[in-house]
Amino acid sequence: MExxxxxxxxxxxxxxxxxxxxxxRFYVQWVERFERFRKGHREGxxxxxxxxxxxxxxxxxEDWRVRQAAESVELYFGQFAPDEGGAGAIADPGGDNQxxxxxxxxERILRLRHYSPRTLAAYADWSRRFIGxxxxxxxxxxxxxxQIFLSHLAKxx
Numbered sequence: 001m002e003x004x005x006x007x008x009x010x011x012x013x014x015x016x017x018x019x020x021x022x023x024x025r026f027y028v029q030w031v032e033r034f035e036r037f038r039k040g041h042r043e044g045x046x047x048x049x050x051x052x053x054x055x056x057x058x059x060x061x062e063d064w065r066v067r068q069a070a071e072s073v074e075l076y077f078g079q080f081a082p083d084e085g086g087a088g089a090i091a092d093p094g095g096d097n098q099x100x101x102x103x104x105x106x107e108r109i110l111r112l113r114h115y116s117p118r119t120l121a122a123y124a125d126w127s128r129r130f131i132g133x134x135x136x137x138x139x140x141x142x143x144x145x146x147q148i149f150l151s152h153l154a155k156x157x
Contacts, residue, residue, distance in 0.1 A: 106123065133145075
């Protein structure tokens with residue numbers, strides 16, 4: 001990560017109070033370490049993050065440091081610079097175009113409201129499930145579609 005991007009990320013974390021000031025430099029260092037790790041991988045940033053966390057676990061790193069590393073990368077690629085990481089947290093390359101449009105708009109709104117990366121991922125997962133259940137985005141889901149989907153979850157799952 002270039003010094004300019006590092007400084008912007010650091011300022012972004014500080015402005016939003018997403019990390020204690022004396023720990024911000026560690027968040028930047030984790031993202032830089034992740035980017036070095038990721039150079040040899042073709043996966044998206046989320047898949048690479050899973051591999052990165054596994055590699056940290058294999059090094060017997062303390063749990064809190066592994067969590068801090070994952071959180072740093074999720075903040076950077078999930079919220080600060082989502083375009084650098086390829087697909088965002090919610091955008092799904094497969095499926096119907098209308099469904100993707102809804103998911104992209106949902107992601108935009110949640111990012112504007114500063115939802116956490118985990119919340120973004122959870123909303124994305126359930127939104128994909130609902131869109132798939134309601135016809136894959138071919139038509140605008142109705143209130144009745146939502147009621148049927150929730151009943152299906154409650155009764156059968």
